[in-house]
Amino acid sequence: MRKIFLLAGALLATVAVKAQDRNHAYKFEQMGTLLPTPNVYRTASGAPGHMYWQQQVDYVIDVELDESIHRINGKEKITYTNNSPDQLTYLWVQLDQNMRAEDSDTYKTETGSMEDKMTKRSLTPILGYGFDGGHKIQSVTDASGKAMKYVINKTMMRVDLEKPIKSGEKFEFNISWYYNINDRLLMGGRGGYETFPEDGNTLYTITQWFPRLAVYSDSDGWQHKQFLGRGEFALPFGNYLVRITVPSDHIVASTGELQNAEEVLTAKQRELFEKAKTATRPVIIVTQKEAEQKEKTKAKDKKTWIYKADNVRDFAFGSSRKYIWDAMGVKIGDRTVMAMSYYPKEANPLYETYSTEAVAHTLRVYSKHTIDYPYPVAISVEASNGMEYPMICFNYGRPEKDGTYSEAIKYGMISVIIHEVGHNFFPMIVNSDERQWTWMDEGLNSFMQFLAEQEWDKNYPSRRGPAANMVSYMKSSKDTQEPIMTNSEQIIQFGNNAYGKPATALNILRETVMGRELFDYAFKEYARRWAFKHPNPADLFRTMEDASGVDLDWFWKGWFYTTENVDISIDDMKWYVFDSKNPEVENPRMAKEKADAKRHVSQTINEKTAPKSAVESRAELRDFYNSYNEFEVTAESKAAYKKYLESLDAEEKAMLNSGYNFYELSFSNKGGLVMPVILNFTFKDGSKEMVRIPAEVWRMNEKEFTKVFPFKKEVVSVELDPQRETADVDTENNYWPRQMLPSRFELYKYERRPSSNPMQKKK
Structure with missing residues (x-):
């Protein structure tokens, strides 16, 4: 209903703010002690401090793949550089393969239950794999060959030092080891082997394969949290020289650059590789026909492939005689990066068509939003899984046997390639601690993956990124949710918590809270500041605010430290117009409103059916009040109106005659997360207007607020969050007047489900 209000001359300077109790739940208070105290190593701005340091670990490794028994044999020389101001009396080394030891905590802490029907695959973890897994340490010696004392604590090994490594000193030692490679399809895992029964050949993905130094940092000391299988890796940077010995008919895809191409590649393969550097489409270096020919025989002799990689935090490789190999040069800044793919014939035609193109696309998009990709190669290997390492990643995406x-x-294939190649930036370059903060690599990378997907195809069916895709998780049971700032081993809904929710949060920051210009600059600054360093969450939070000039403490607190959701409701809307005081306008309106208010159904029916009333029939029953009109326009009322106008100044008269309608909207925060309020007003003439209100509108009262909106047009409806950009979990209270939203159901009779592969059906 429209309400009339009076413009009082010189008294109504602004719309009065309704007095209310302070209603705070600490959403807009600064984060304060939630963040670590800035220091000389990490500044309050989020940048590395002037005394920032990090350790360096260099490796020279000789490794041999024994295909006959699926075993890795290796020895490594490790050079540890102590750049810290501290004296170190021992070193911690990660033995990640020990999660596959028969007595590992990974197996001991697995939970499950019995079902009425159990498969071999579901029973095997309960009965045990009967697999002799884990790193078998054969020796740990110093540079002179003298045995060193060491203690293995599950997936960690402490190497005790005869004398401390002082600040600025280097220390060299050696480890010799072997381990049995797991059947990845049976036991799962990031690395392992897959044997193809059709041709009896094997594809190896060799990951977490060598004893690796743990991170020692200014903020956490040694990161030696045990590896249970989910929390990935915290690793220092270093330089690698790796000699990989495999059957001579294998092709090796690896971190780094090949150093001895003349010894392991044919002249034709080297020629095609050079051609690929300037090609606009991937060049096939090892063809499917060549790979199929090698599948028919198994070489008995061996070859050693030598790879070198500088300033990387890890090293992985794949090896198989089944590999098809293609490559294409990609211009990144003033450099040419080799985008490459390795895949078995079972992955064609998908990988030949899309894999290297997706690698190149990822490098271009990520470089635009972060830093130029700094490494010489980027590799996608099809291995029926998804996992990332510097310069190389393992992905899935096999078609049916008919192609x-x-x-x-x-x-799914394109997305996993984008995602895993994208991990080169987070965390392989911007080197966060995955063991503690999974979201810092998976969440940031999932956000960047969304940007790359949308640049691949404007209609790309992205799974994570759009706010609406997060609604079902945000409104799910709090019993299965944890804040984003939770260690990876404790998370129940791992994908939603560590990938989807932080990706959604960053996309909301970019599109709704900050805007693209401010967000993109700040995000790029974070990547620039922390490239080849070890950032923590506070460094991201502080940099995003420092580089944009936007206070985001309320956002980090709500989205990253709680399980609250977004549910803003339009509770009421009232319509006000000016009381003009003009009796010729207002008196007829008031007369009609009074008559309408008194009117009842009996009057309406009587007017049509009843005979004349007594008063209507007999004049003597009528008196003064039967003809009196309290809303008559009189000389006195006209004079009063003239006097009222004279009391107004020119601006007030203009305001009075402006034709404004004032709409008072009341909002409540039912979900807990404070967010910007985005409103789409629809007017009587069919036009619309979008109004965006920053989240700070909640700063005085985090549960509810009322705000007035002036329009010259009449509003017929208003919708909250019309583009579904805030992950609001209940859209039914986003309308005024309320709208009944239909829930659809289907009338059907049971039929066999159609094929989900229309290409096959058509063929």
Whole structure:
């Protein structure tokens, strides 16, 4: 209903703010002690401090793949540089393969239950794999060959030093080891082997394969939290020289640059590799026909492939005689990076068509938003899984045997390649602690993956990034949710918590809270500041604010430290117009409103059916009040109106005649997360207007507020969050007047489910 209000001359300077109790839940108070105290190593601005340091660990490794028994044999020389101001009396080394030891805590802490029907695959983890897994340490010696004392604590090994490593000193020691490679399809895991029964050949993905130094940092000391299988890796940077010995008919895909191409590649392969550097489409270096020919025989002799990689935090490789290999040069800044793919014939035609193109696309998009990709190569290996390492990643995406594939497989393959190649930036370059903060690599990378997907195809069916895709998780049971700032081993809904929610949060920051210009600059600054360093969450939070000039403490607190959700409700809307005081305008309006208010149904019916009333029939029953009109326009009322106008100044008269309608909207915060309020007003003439209100509108009262909106047009409806950009979990209270939103159901009779592979069906 429209309400009339009076413009009082010189008294109404502004719309009065309704007095209310302070209603705070500490959403807008600064983060304060939630963040670590700035120091000379990490500044309050989020940048590395003037005394920032990090350790360096260099490796020279000789490794041999024994295909006959699926075993890795290795020895390594490790050079540890102590750049810290501290004296170190021992070193911690990660033995990640020990999670596969028969007595590992990974197996001991697995939970499960019995079902009425159990498969071999579901029973095997309960009965045990019967697999002799884990790193078998054969020796630990110093540079002179003298045995060193060491203690293995599950997936960690402490190497005790005869004398401390002082600040600025280097220390060299050696480890010799072997381990049995796991059947990845049976036991799962990031690395392992897959044997193809059709041809009896094996594809190896060799990861977490060598004893690796743990991170020692200014903020946490040694990061030696045990590896249970989910929390990934915290690793220092260093230089690698790795000699990989494999059967001579294998192709090796690896971190780093190949140093001895003349010894392991044919002249034709080297020629094609050079051609690929300037090609606009991937060049096939090892063809499917060549790979199929090698599948028919197994070489007995061996070759050693030598790879070198500088300033990387890890090293991985794949090896198989089944590999097809293609490559293409990509211009990144003033450098040419080799985008490459290795895949078995079972992955064609998908990988030949899309893999290297997706690698190149990822490098371009990520470099635009962060820093130029600094490494010489970027590799995608099809291995029926998804995992990332510097310069190389292992992905999935196999079509049917007839070469057809579903849309889900196609986009799933492209997405996993983008995601895993993207991990080169987070955390392989911006080197966060994955063991503690999974979201700092998976969440940031999932956000960047969304940007790359949308630049691949404007209609790309992105799974994570759009706010609406997060609603079902945000409104799910709090019993299965944890704040984003939770260690990875404790998370129940791991994908939603560590990947989806932080990716959504960053996209909301970019599109809704900060805007693209401010966000993109600040995010790029974070990547620039922390490239080849070890950032913590506070460094990201502080940099985003420092480089943008936007106070985001309320956002970090709500999205990253709580499990609250977004549910803003429009509770009421009232319509006000000016009381003009003009009796010729206002008196007829008031007369009609009074008559309408008194009118009842009996009057309406009587006017049509009843005979004349007594008063209507007999004049003697009528008196003064039967003809009196309290809303008559009189000389006195006209004079009063003239006097009222004279009391107003020119601006007030203009305001009075402006034709404004004032709409008072009341909002409540039912979900807990404070967010910007985005409103779409629809007017009587069919036009619309979008109004955006910053989240600070909640700063005085985090539960509710009322705000007035002036328009010259009449509003017929208003919608909250019309583009679904805030992850609001209840859209039914986003409308005024309320709208009944339909829930759809289907009438059907049971039929066999159609194929999800239309390409195959058509073929």
